[in-house]
Amino acid sequence: MSQIDDAAAREVERERVQVSVVGELLDERLADVREQLAGVLASPSDGAGGVYEREVAAGRLAGEVRRLEGVGDGLVFGRIDLTDGTVLRIGRLGLQRDSDELPVLVDWRAEAARPFYEATTVHPMGLRRRRHLRLAGRTVVGVSDELLDGSAPSGQDVVGDGPLAAALRARRTGRMGAAVATLQVEQDAIVRSPHRGVTVVQGGPGTGKTVVALHRAAYVLYAFPKAAERGVLVLGPNARFLDYICQVLPSLGENDVVLATCEELAGVVPGAVDGFEVARLKGSAAWADALASAVRSRQAPGGGFDIQVGQEWIRLPESAVVRARESARAGGLAHNRARRLFKELLVDALVRELARSGAEALELIDAQVAQLTGLDLDRVAAADLRRLGVDDAPATGADEFDADAVRAGLLDDATLERAVEELWPRLTPGEVVRGLLTDGDAAAAHLRQLTDDQRALLRRASGAFGAPGAPGPSWTDADVPLLDEAASLVDGPPERVYGHVVVDEAQELTFMQWRMILRRCPGRSMTLVGDFAQAGPVTAARDWKGALGPHLGRPFDLRTLTVGYRTTQEILATTGNLLARIAPGRPPIRSIRRGESPRTLASAPGSLVTTLLRELREQEIAHPGELVGVICADGRTEQLAAAGVEQHARLVPASQARGLEFDAVLVVDPDGITAARPGGERDLYVALTRATKRLCTITVPPDVEITTRR
Numbered sequence: 001m002s003q004i005d006d007a008a009a010r011e012v013e014r015e016r017v018q019v020s021v022v023g024e025l026l027d028e029r030l031a032d033v034r035e036q037l038a039g040v041l042a043s044p045s046d047g048a049g050g051v052y053e054r055e056v057a058a059g060r061l062a063g064e065v066r067r068l069e070g071v072g073d074g075l076v077f078g079r080i081d082l083t084d085g086t087v088l089r090i091g092r093l094g095l096q097r098d099s100d101e102l103p104v105l106v107d108w109r110a111e112a113a114r115p116f117y118e119a120t121t122v123h124p125m126g127l128r129r130r131r132h133l134r135l136a137g138r139t140v141v142g143v144s145d146e147l148l149d150g151s152a153p154s155g156q157d158v159v160g161d162g163p164l165a166a167a168l169r170a171r172r173t174g175r176m177g178a179a180v181a182t183l184q185v186e187q188d189a190i191v192r193s194p195h196r197g198v199t200v201v202q203g204g205p206g207t208g209k210t211v212v213a214l215h216r217a218a219y220v221l222y223a224f225p226k227a228a229e230r231g232v233l234v235l236g237p238n239a240r241f242l243d244y245i246c247q248v249l250p251s252l253g254e255n256d257v258v259l260a261t262c263e264e265l266a267g268v269v270p271g272a273v274d275g276f277e278v279a280r281l282k283g284s285a286a287w288a289d290a291l292a293s294a295v296r297s298r299q300a301p302g303g304g305f306d307i308q309v310g311q312e313w314i315r316l317p318e319s320a321v322v323r324a325r326e327s328a329r330a331g332g333l334a335h336n337r338a339r340r341l342f343k344e345l346l347v348d349a350l351v352r353e354l355a356r357s358g359a360e361a362l363e364l365i366d367a368q369v370a371q372l373t374g375l376d377l378d379r380v381a382a383a384d385l386r387r388l389g390v391d392d393a394p395a396t397g398a399d400e401f402d403a404d405a406v407r408a409g410l411l412d413d414a415t416l417e418r419a420v421e422e423l424w425p426r427l428t429p430g431e432v433v434r435g436l437l438t439d440g441d442a443a444a445a446h447l448r449q450l451t452d453d454q455r456a457l458l459r460r461a462s463g464a465f466g467a468p469g470a471p472g473p474s475w476t477d478a479d480v481p482l483l484d485e486a487a488s489l490v491d492g493p494p495e496r497v498y499g500h501v502v503v504d505e506a507q508e509l510t511f512m513q514w515r516m517i518l519r520r521c522p523g524r525s526m527t528l529v530g531d532f533a534q535a536g537p538v539t540a541a542r543d544w545k546g547a548l549g550p551h552l553g554r555p556f557d558l559r560t561l562t563v564g565y566r567t568t569q570e571i572l573a574t575t576g577n578l579l580a581r582i583a584p585g586r587p588p589i590r591s592i593r594r595g596e597s598p599r600t601l602a603s604a605p606g607s608l609v610t611t612l613l614r615e616l617r618e619q620e621i622a623h624p625g626e627l628v629g630v631i632c633a634d635g636r637t638e639q640l641a642a643a644g645v646e647q648h649a650r651l652v653p654a655s656q657a658r659g660l661e662f663d664a665v666l667v668v669d670p671d672g673i674t675a676a677r678p679g680g681e682r683d684l685y686v687a688l689t690r691a692t693k694r695l696c697t698i699t700v701p702p703d704v705e706i707t708t709r710r
């Protein structure tokens with residue numbers, strides 16, 4: 001063993017001892033919290049209040065158990081040695097003994113851990129040494145040091161290959177792991193940013209936007225208690241992507257972040273997917289106005305109001321109905337809630353009308369009696385009262401009218417309720433959206449910003465939604481934000497809102513999706529990450545200003561990541577021309593990975609499956625255990641699945657490849673991917689940038705002599 005290996009082994013051994021102390025403390029904490037939880041669950045509770053308190057306490061403790069259990073591997077990953085001799089160990093969570101001054105483990109998000117991420121030889125931030133620890137389970141298996149203060153390495157420093165290189169060498173597992181040990185300076189600056197408004201993170205494929213977004217979510221929970229109280233939401237484009245990232249936050253000790261797609265957020269399970277043209281139209285701003293206008297059109301649209309009260313017919317003039325409607329709307333309540341107010345205002349107007357017409361009728365009777373008998377009934381009644389010793393002015397017929405009782409009676413009156421239902425019906429979000437999709441006149445009246453052709457494209461047969469009341473109307477994915485908008489108009493804003501919202505692949509969102517997300521983030525504290533060069537065909541905006549401008553009304557903090565950690569330099573070089581076409585003027589990113597040159601195979605259409613399967617088998621033999629992705633045009637997935645491709649690789653339709661990552665990728669029929677959807681070159685760019693090691697493209701040239709280049 002060389003001297004260097006000796007020194008490394010000694011240091012690994014030393015760290016093992018220290019890390020086992022940290023592990024023991026974690027186990028103690030875990031045992032302690034589990035015991036507290038068992039105690040709470042076993043304790044008796046008095047009354048509803050007691051049960052509630054017990055449940056809250058048990059929920060909190062169970063969350064703490066999950067948090068402590070979740071960190072598992074890689075609990076400690078760093079150590080900093082300050083020039084004054086202080087040593088701090090950095091980990092996925094913080095641990096401290098009451099008796100000690102310094103923490104046994106510093107949470108990576110704490111201010112004290114900042115130099116671990118930000119110190120450089122130019123700005124050492126008081127550090128002498130930064131040490132990375134590599135753990136297998138809880139056992140330290142490697143250390144690697146960087147000296148930052150210019151001092152020469154001593155026998156206790158193990159200066160070698162950095163941890164980032166090791167992290168990048170690791171095989172892909174199909175699930176993203178935390179990069180907390182190796183966050184790079186430009187990434188850390190965003191994760192730790194004190195900015196509480198909207199931060200947008202852009203950057204080419206593999207620059208760590210998802211990594212930054214997820215670590216930012218964990219940082220917000222730690223550093224911004226107010227936002228944490230309301231919770232953090234991470235929004236991803238589809239279930240496949242959420243599955244890919246679902247382990248990252250639990251491994252950072254955060255189990256309470258909500259991961260969702262737009263469909264999950266709205267609580268709608270779509271039964272179909274719209275074509276991109278229809279989806280784009282349904283995502284457009286025209287719908288915000290149209291839905292609002294459709295709902296308003298159901299609010300006392302016009303005319304007076306006739307109602308039978310007892311034996312009498314009362315007519316409220318149009319002006320009274322309009323006054324009630326405008327007052328009900330002025331409260332800013334959603335339609336179904338404002339309906340109650342409208343009804344009360346209408347009843348008030350009716351009561352006034354009844355009082356007025358009652359008084360008029362009595363005056364008429366008085367006048368007729370006076371004419372026939374010469375008697376003034378009011379005077380006679382007053383004289384009678386004076387004789388009885390009652391001095392006050394006599395009650396008139398109008399004063400005898402008990403307005404409160406009449407009002408209460410009317411509010412409960414079934415006839416009146418039916419009449420109000422005609423004027424201001426209770427609505428469901430589904431019927432509002434369905435109306436605009438199936439009724440041509442309603443579409444023409446409210447979707448005024450669209451052309452006739454566009455409206456025709458959206459038109460659905462009313463039968464598409466099944467019989468009224470039948471289960472599961474066939475909503476599409478693009479209907480979801482419309483239903484959510486309609487729900488906010490008829491029932492009010494969503495009950496569940498969040499203190500901070502993280503959106504990944506944010507370039508994909510339509511105008512209507514932005515609205516549904518912003519409804520859930522009243523504080524406008526958000527981290528949005530994406531890349532417009534990777535935008536799909538439904539995206540109408542071309543940049544962040546275009547996407548966010550109409551919604552935010554305030555500036556946002558725009559950050560750009562420039563270093564690629566996924567795709568090799570060799571693969572990126574082959575996408576240069578494509579990038580220049582889809583994002584002119586965009587500088588290509590610089591990757592820190594090097595690897596093999598990408599290969600291209602050509603196949604006749606009839607032998608594509610055979611070529612693909614042969615290539616997959618060869619790769620399996622040459623690189624066993626690697627994660628391989630086969631990406632093809634959406635329309636081709638069925639054919640490839642039937643051929644058994646999924647026994648060798650993950651089969652991914654190009655439309656769902658955004659954000660994913662594999663060791664090796666086979667892109668099948670790139671021209672087919674380009675032709676499948678508008679902006680298909682962006683889909684192809686996404687497909688070509690998913691591999692960390694090897695890329696092979698299988699082209700299917702039509703009617704040309706097939707040559708195979710290796």
Ligand SMILES: Nc1ncnc2c1ncn2[C@@H]1O[C@H](COP(=O)(O)OP(=O)(O)OP(=O)(O)O)[C@@H](O)[C@H]1O
Pocket residue numbers: 164167168176177179182183184187203204205206207208209210211212531534565566658659660661
């Ligand atoms: N600091 C880091 N340390 C270790 N690995 C990193 C780091 N930053 C990024 N990576 C790795 O690089 C790969 C790409 O990261 P990520 O998926 O976050 O990129 P992205 O910008 O979101 O890509 P895309 O635009 O394709 O969605 C992932 O495997 C991720 O773990």
